Amino acid sequence: MNTDVVIEILNEQVSMSIPSMSLRTRKDIYSAANIVNIPKEEVDLFLVDRVKGENFNKFIVIKDTKNGPLLAWVKIGISDLSNVEVIEGLNTGETVYILPSKSLVDYQRQFRERVEASFSFG
Numbered sequence: 807m808n809t810d811v812v813i814e815i816l817n818e819q820v821s822m823s824i825p826s827m828s829l830r831t832r833k834d835i836y837s838a839a840n841i842v843n844i845p846k847e848e849v850d851l852f853l854v855d856r857v858k859g860e861n862f863n864k865f866i867v868i869k870d871t872k873n874g875p876l877l878a879w880v881k882i883g884i885s886d887l888s889n890v891e892v893i894e895g896l897n898t899g900e901t902v903y904i905l906p907s908k909s910l911v912d913y914q915r916q917f918r919e920r921v922e923a924s925f926s927f928g
Contacts, residue, residue: 820884820891828902829865829890835877837908842868842875852877863893870901 830838832853839849857864857879869876880895896902906914 822892822896822898823889824867824880824892824896824902825904826885826888826890828867828904829880829882830867831861831865834908835866837911838868838903838905839875839877841905841911842903844868844875844877849877867896868903868905869896870903875903 835853836846836849839846852866859881863883864879864881867878867880869878878895881893883891883893885891
């Protein structure tokens with residue numbers, strides 16, 4: 807039995823969108839913040855309050871500002887898996903960081919350690 811399937815990628819105009827890879831959760835914001843030198847204490851303070859819609863339609867982004875990286879909550883809408891509509895939390899012209907995930911950073915660290923151990927002459 808065969809089935810013909812048509813997959814339609816997001817074919818709708820949105821007022822603002824950002825790459826899906828720029829979205830962070832409580833679980834991985836610490837590793838992303840560390841990459842851009844946001845202190846752990848600043849992340850802790852940012853995460854004190856729970857936000858309604860977390861990990862559903864509200865996520866964390868790291869914005870680039872004149873004063874350095876800044877954590878911000880964004881409310882998202884529709885997505886084509888590459889990009890996601892931003893409903894609130896960003897203004898036109900603002901820039902967000904796209905950083906590797908915690909799992910990628912961990913994998914790269916483990917790989918580097920294995921390579922260094924393989925070539926150890928001590």
